[in-house]
Amino acid sequence: MSLSSYWSSFDAFIAMGGYGLYVWGSYLVTAAGLAIEIALLVARRRRTLSMLAHLHGSDGK
Amino acid sequence: MQSPASTPDAPRTRFSWTYFASPATFYPLAGAMIPWFAAAAALLCAAGLYVGLVVAPTDATQGDSYRIIFIHVGAAWMSMFLYVVMAFWAIIGLAWNTRLAAMMSSAIAPTGALFTFLALWTGALWGKPTWGAWWVWDARLTSELILLFLYIGFMALQAAIDDPRRADRAGAVLAIVGVINVPVIYFSVQWWNTLHQGSSVSMTRAPSMAATMVLGMILVALGFWMYSIAAVLSRARSIMLERERRTDWVITEVGKAA
Numbered sequence: 001m002s003l004s005s006y007w008s009s010f011d012a013f014i015a016m017g018g019y020g021l022y023v024w025g026s027y028l029v030t031a032a033g034l035a036i037e038i039a040l041l042v043a044r045r046r047r048t049l050s051m052l053a054h055l056h057g058s059d060g061k
Numbered sequence: 062m063q064s065p066a067s068t069p070d071a072p073r074t075r076f077s078w079t080y081f082a083s084p085a086t087f088y089p090l091a092g093a094m095i096p097w098f099a100a101a102a103a104l105l106c107a108a109g110l111y112v113g114l115v116v117a118p119t120d121a122t123q124g125d126s127y128r129i130i131f132i133h134v135g136a137a138w139m140s141m142f143l144y145v146v147m148a149f150w151a152i153i154g155l156a157w158n159t160r161l162a163a164m165m166s167s168a169i170a171p172t173g174a175l176f177t178f179l180a181l182w183t184g185a186l187w188g189k190p191t192w193g194a195w196w197v198w199d200a201r202l203t204s205e206l207i208l209l210f211l212y213i214g215f216m217a218l219q220a221a222i223d224d225p226r227r228a229d230r231a232g233a234v235l236a237i238v239g240v241i242n243v244p245v246i247y248f249s250v251q252w253w254n255t256l257h258q259g260s261s262v263s264m265t266r267a268p269s270m271a272a273t274m275v276l277g278m279i280l281v282a283l284g285f286w287m288y289s290i291a292a293v294l295s296r297a298r299s300i301m302l303e304r305e306r307r308t309d310w311v312i313t314e315v316g317k318a319a
Contacts, residue, residue, distance in 0.1 A: 006118055013114075017125035022190050026129045026183040030136070033175050034288065041295045048299045052306055052315045 084161055084301040085310035091294040098294070102287035109135075109280030117273040129187040130274070135282035137180040139289055140208060141243050143173035147215075148240040151233035163229035164304065166236060167219060168297035172289050174212035181205060192256055200249040201257035204242055211239040225304055 007013040016023040081087045113131035120127040147169040154162035184202065185195040196202065215232050222228035245252075250259045305311050 007115070016128065017119060019124060019126035019128075019190055022126055022186040023128050026132060026186045029182055030132045030179050033179055037172065037175055037292060041292060041299075044299045045295065048302045049315070049318055052302060052311065055306060056312050056315050 082159060082161055084164070084305055085308075087161055088298055088301050088310070088314065091298050095291050095294050098287045098291035102284050102291060105280050105284030105287060107284075109277050109282075109284055112273060112280060113277030117277050123191060126187060126190045129183050131277045131281050133180060133183040133187060134278050135285040136176045136183060137205070138282055139285045140173060140177035140180050140205070141246055142286075143169050143176060143289060143293075144208060144211070144236075144243055145240060147173060148236045151236040154229055155233045155237070160304075161301075163226075163233065164297055164300045165293070166233065167229075168293045168300055170212050170216050170219075171296065172292045174209060174216070176285065176289070177205065177209040177212055181209065197256050199255045199257050200253040201246065201255050204246040204249050207242055208239075208246060211235070211242060215239075 014020055014024070081090055109131060113128060117128070119125050147166050150162045150166040150169070153159060154166060181202070184205075188197070189195050215235050218235055219228040219232040222231055249255060250257055302311055302314070
């Protein structure tokens, strides 16, 4: 299967002309960095809301 | 008290920028904006990656290693831009002693540090195949590393001071003094003889190739920008709730969320 005029196959796409380690090492770490930040932001919001619920009572008194 | 910022429930007769200057009014606005910026970030990054990895041709001299450019440049731009925005809010916070400005400054730092790390990381992975070295003590790389230390120093300083208002002021001074490093990074490739290349938007390449390359780069950079806004707003919302936990508006928000 040809992905585009530059990639003859999926394997060629992964190989990145021999630079696969560098290219995918960059893209995967970037994706992981953003995913970790998103997870930390969601966890912080949950923690903050549960702290507030504990502080004020879940009825929001 | 007729100040619009202090009476968020009062009908607004005219638009006022100061209306959103209080956490009570900015909190719901930020919450409503986050999904839109997050969706824009996802779409722009997906489009940019498609253009960069599938549509854009292989570079004549660097082969496919050049494809790191699509995330490297956007991350590097955001690392500098976020620092300037952080310093801007620090100045506003110091000058007018506004709570929200200081919270925005604190909310930007971790995202700025992340993009600085990613610029350095992707740069190292690009430097190895093109220069033969993961790292060189070149003016561009060294000043970008100093930027990472400034972000980390800002966060460590704020974390070390218990009183939030004092932490705000100490962090603001560091952020403002450190902003001098941003033009040093930006102009380093012109001021010194660096191994790092000059302008990333080259005019010497074939026009059709440069067009798709620039398009992919701009799309991902815009995606990172939208992502940064969403991430910073989300963090700012948590900071607002934590720091104002005893106030009436937070108690009302907790009631709504429960």
